[in-house]
Amino acid sequence: MSSDKVTIYRARRILTMNPARPEATHVAVRDGRILGTGPLEELQGWGPHSVDDRFADKVLMPGLVEGHSHTSEGTFWRYCYLGRFDRMDPDGKVWPGAASIDDVVARLQDEERKLAAADQSLSGWGLDPIYYGDRRIVRADFDRVSTRRPIGVIHASGHIFNVNSRALELAGLLRPGVNHPGVPLGEDGLPTGELKGPDAMTLVGKHVGFDREALANDEPGLRRFARLCVRQGVTTATDLANLLPDDAVAMMQRVTGEAQFPVRIVSFRRFQALTPEQAVEIALKLKEQSTDRLRLGAIKLFVDGSIQGFSARLRWPGYYNGAPNGLWYTPPETIAGLYRLALQKGVLVHSHTNGDQATEMALDCLEGALRERPAYDHRFTLQHCQLADAAQFRRMSRLGLCANLFPNHHFYWGDQHYETTVGPERALRMNACATALVSGVALAIHSDAPVTPLGPLFTAWCAVNRRTASGRTLGTSECISVADALRTITLGAAWTLKLDGELGSIEVGKRADFAVLEDDPLEIAPEDLKDVRIWGTVQAGRPFPAASA
Amino acid sequence: MTREPLPVTVVGGYLGAGKTTLVNHLLRSADGRRIAVLVNDFGATPIDRDLIVATDGDTLEISGGCVCCSYGSDLMETLMALPQQRPDVERVVLEVSGVALPGMVANAVTLLEPYRIDAIVVLADAETVERQADDTYLGDTIQRQLAAADLIVLNRCDLVDDIARDRTIAWLADQAPDARVLPTTHARIAPELLIGLRDGSTPRRPATPQALGVPDAATLYDALEFDMPSDVDLQELGPLLAAPGSGVLRAKGMARDGSRGIAALHVVGRRFSVDPAPSGGASTKLVVIGLRNHLDHHAISDALRKTSSKQETPC
Incomplete structure (x- = not known):
């Protein structure tokens, strides 16, 4: 590809997120960046060009930005998927959800037959036994698969393992x-297999x-993660909390630097x-090692734990x-x-606060730090921030804090939050996207993949519909419009990463990053937003069809 | 596996209570005992430079054979690897972060077979602990830390007057009714209380108080030896020595444990445990350390008599 060649893509519709020109039919690209959008006649002024019609029947959006994910989603796909809901793997294969404990066991048995060595371990992920009634999964269930191999399955939440007897034995438990x-112990006084x-x-x-x-510095996992991104229309994704040792940074630089790395x-x-x-x-040193496709130099801080793990810090009651x-x-x-030091040195900090x-x-900490040393445009962001009330959103707005909320929780654990963890009223206001927007808080929304599946359009569907797995709607007053949701998964997330000058909208000067869609998210019924079909992406001017990802 | 489990002293308490001072103090007092000190991170818990003889990544070699590791997010993995990496280690001092709950950490350590919890020691700043325990954000954390303690080191007593100190001691008795409270300054407590007496060493007889005024637990304890009948039931003796009135801060003794060989009783504050002991080195002494004038010689002799099977219990 010649570096100075102009390509003009024709599309069915281009949703630009640029208020000056919200829609267009053509977008001109050179050097991986956008020259402009508009009708063909306007764009021809950029000189010699070719018109590319491959997207003539597609809808283009700014490349989707996942503001809170972990590349370990790519790593987990090396294990056996055992979740309750259908989930697409990096090859595009959709694994059906396991409807019962017997289903889970049967799937492990299938995998077990494929293993060669007699003592090789068997691993699974995505398990969510709350959907299987009151009965706990115990080691006898997985002993049906094997008593010789250690078997371990991590729950969807990431906070619990279920294992078989052999695994307990090897661990001395x-x-x-x-x-x-x-x-927990069984009637025989031995651990049940839940850890x-x-x-x-x-x-x-x-x-x-x-x-x-196995989980750190996983090159095949990073490649799988990138392929998943293409399938979900994602051109920029966070890896939110990595210890980033030198060898991992070197690996990530090498892999992301490959000509065909798509994200x-x-x-x-x-x-x-x-x-x-x-x-x-450390952050300042890492920042110097950034490349176009590997951005380093920000810090992720954990303030508390998780709501469903009862380790989040809640106010009264x-x-x-x-x-x-x-x-x-x-x-x-x-x-x-x-906060004080990072503000002073211009280092971006995102803080995990669930409760x-x-x-x-x-x-309080940020207000104190800002009072000592006023700092402008810091983009500090609260990640998850699931239980914030209206007054807290107003304070966030005043302090310039962004929120990256977690609407996928409504679908996967909303019923549990309603019935067990925080009760009805707070379950209805959780992830209060509408309140954030009216309070003037810069908003993003996320999947926290692999906790829930990577897929910003699904996350947008969750924010628009607030539907639980059982069909309950949690707080219609906090539903946001499709247009607002689409903005949060593009410009909104880019803003929290200080990348909104480069990404998040289709306008002159920005990266030529597009999500290429078969369906128009503004035409499809809002309750079907999650079903928008995705052709793939264009990242820095390079087309990546999902079909060959 | 009849190896004696490695004793673990969990050291907790909020920022500024003196955990770092205590850790350095223990390393300085190791006196030939090979202690592994595990800290969350060296940045928050700086080890005194003059103690360090070598540095290797997350591990510091300390003069006298001790070792110091920072475990960061890998406490369990660090503990799992330690017995193979450092077979010479006799004891572990585990310093937990200021917001960690030492009771939960101790619980996690019990999942690892090579270890036993020797004691949970929580430091409290005499000047600030009551206010911290009332803090909106931290109050319940501080209270849960204190409630889990076997020994509470009430540190920085030089910053408060006697009345305030005594009020805080009374308040602590409410927070942690069974824990022993040791008022001190500069985290100076007798190292033997935390890392035990050296095997074979003679217990120190009462030392003289250094100075009047501020109590200093480093000089205000008695160590006593008792003859131990070999048929004492350690499971019965343990709770008697760990009971609040006994005045015992630490005790160690060995006896025959039915048909299972020699067992060792360890008492620290309100906690006791009976574990297999290496055969051969069975001592016939019970060694007891307590605050001066609080150790009840007769009560301990009574306890020994009552729990010895040769002795007919009169009634």
Whole structure:
């Protein structure tokens, strides 16, 4: 491809997200960037060009931006998918959801037959037993698959393992006398095979294929993740919380730098066992190693845990089922110290706050830091921020904080939130996208893949419809319009990454990143938004059809 | 596997309570004992430079044979690897982050067979702990930390007057009714309380108070030795020594455990455990450490008599 050649794509409709020219029929591209949109006559003025008609019956949108995902979604596809709902793998194959425990076992049995070595472990992911009634999954279920191989299946939430007897035995846990809240015991006094929380999970992880080395620095996983992005119309995706050791950075630079790598990865350094000074220094060094398709230099901080794991920090009145309040993952002094220094040095910080008390703490810390040292346009973002109320959104707006909310929770765990974790009223206001928008908070929405499937159009459907798996609608007043939802998964997410000058809309000067759609998301019924068919992407002017991804 | 489980001392408490000072103090007092000190990160818990003889990534070699590792997000993996990597280690001191719940961490350690929890030690800043425990964000965390403690080190007592100190001690007794409270300054507590007496060493007899005024637990304890009948039932003796009135801060003794060989009883504050002991080295002494004037010699002798099977219980 000659570097100075102009290509003009003709499309059925181009949704630009540029208010000056919201729709167009043609877009001109040179050097991987956009020369302009408009009718063909206007664009011909850029000189010698070719007109490319391959998208003549397609709809183009700005390339979708996933503002909170993890490349480990690509890693997980090496394991057996056991989720309750259909899910598309990086090859485009849709794996049907497992309807029952027997289904889960049968699928593991199928996989087991494919394994050669007699003692090789078998791993699965995406399990969500809340859909199978009150009966817990126990080791006897997976012993039906094998008693010789260790078997481990991680739940969709990522917070629980179910394993067989052999895995417990290898981990030294198939013994009486275990006394730990994360390890329930059966009537025989032995662990049932359910292991909750990171401590208990770490013990079996390495025996069932989930050891840390397998999950970190995974080159095939990164490639699989990129192919999934193409299938979902994503041209920029975050990898939100990576320890980014040198060898992982080198691998990511090499792989993303390959001519046919189709997506821009924005990888945040996880704030973990560091002082603010160390973290900011590391971030600044990482920033220097950024390339076009690997953006580094931002920090991800964890303030609390998860709502369904009861480790999120909630304000009064706490958990609906009376569970004790969750855990702080970082002390407030450290959070405040990091905010102060990062503001001073211009380092972007995104903070994980699930519970509303964690959100309040982050707001207090940032307000204190800003009072000491006013800083403009910092784009600090609260990630998940699921339980924030209207007053907190108003404060976020005043402090310049962005919110990246998690509407996929409505579908996957909304019923559980309604019935168990936070109760009806807070379940109805969770992920209050409409309140965020009217409060003037810059909004993005996300999948947290692999926790829920990567797919911004599905996430947009969740924000528009707020439908649970059982069909309940959680808080119609917080539903947002399709147009607003489409903006949040393009410009909205780009804004939180400080990339909105480069990405997120189709207008002159920006990257030629497009999501190429078979259906028009503005014409299709809002309740069908998740069913919009995706042809693939154009990333920096390079077309990537999903069919050959 | 009859190897004696490695004792783990969990050290918790909020930022500024003195965890770092305590850790450095213990490393300085190891006196030949090979201790592995695990800290969340060296940035937050700087090890005194003069103690370090070598650095290798996340591991510091400490003069005298101790080792110090930062575990970051990998506490369980660090603990799983330690016995193979450092077979010479005799004891682990595990410093947890300021917002961690030491009781939960201790619970996690119990999942690992090579270890036993020796004690949960929580530091509290005499000047600020009550205010912290009332904080909207941190209050319940601080309260849960204290409630899990076997020993509470009430640190920085030099910053408050006697009345305030005594009020805080009374308040702590409400928060953690069974924990022993040790008022001190600069986290100076007798290292033996946390890392045990060296095997074979003679317990120190009462030391003289260094200075009047601020109590200093490093100099205000007694260590006593008792003859231990070999048929004492350690499971019965343990709760008697761990009971609040005994005045015992730490105790160790060995006895025959039915047909299963020699067992060791360890008591720290309100916690006791009975574990297999290496055969051969069975001592016949019960060694007890307690705050001066709080150790009840007669009560301990009584407890030994009552739990010895040769002794007929009169009634």
